[in-house]
Amino acid sequence: RAEKIWLTVGLLTMFAFAVVLGVFAFVMGAQPPSDAQAMDPTKVSQTPPFNQPGLKKLGPNNYVADMTAFVFSFAPNRLEVPVGSTVTFNVTSKDVVHGFELVGTNVNMMVVPGLVNSATHTFTQPGDYLILCNEYCGTGHQLMAAHLIVK
Numbered sequence: 001r002a003e004k005i006w007l008t009v010g011l012l013t014m015f016a017f018a019v020v021l022g023v024f025a026f027v028m029g030a031q032p033p034s035d036a037q038a039m040d041p042t043k044v045s046q047t048p049p050f051n052q053p054g055l056k057k058l059g060p061n062n063y064v065a066d067m068t069a070f071v072f073s074f075a076p077n078r079l080e081v082p083v084g085s086t087v088t089f090n091v092t093s094k095d096v097v098h099g100f101e102l103v104g105t106n107v108n109m110m111v112v113p114g115l116v117n118s119a120t121h122t123f124t125q126p127g128d129y130l131i132l133c134n135e136y137c138g139t140g141h142q143l144m145a146a147h148l149i150v151k
């Protein structure tokens with residue numbers, strides 16, 4: 001009798017897993033997450049917020065940096081925020097795949113043409129933070145950098 005109960009419990013568990021997997025697959029299939037932010041890379045310059053790349057203040061010590069990558073530079077290539085600021089970086093590329101590494105932090109993203117990647121960091125120490133392209137993108141790759149000044 002106990003075996004029958006456990007067999008039933010086992011079958012029900014398997015059934016529940018199958019339902020969860022099915023629902024998950026359906027939801028993922030119905031709305032690919034990246035499509036919502038996809039845009040034509042050649043139209044990045046006309047697409048808000050990337051038609052006006054730069055630092056935007058949301059509140060005290062709270063900023064958004066909308067940045068674009070294009071061989072072989074970032075726009076903007078210099079940002080300045082006060083110590084203690086939290087900055088969310090939204091980055092996209094107008095041409096090829098670039099990298100976005102904020103040296104000395106754990107911010108490290110790929111910059112994909114037409115897609116927006118985001119990362120947030122709080123800067124508790126003053127300094128000149130280097131933003132590097134760490135994805136080989138052509139002959140000027142090693143020159144591709146920007147600066148974030150925290151003071």
Ligand code: CUA
Binds near residue numbers: 097137144
């Ligand atoms: Cu851009 Cu390497």
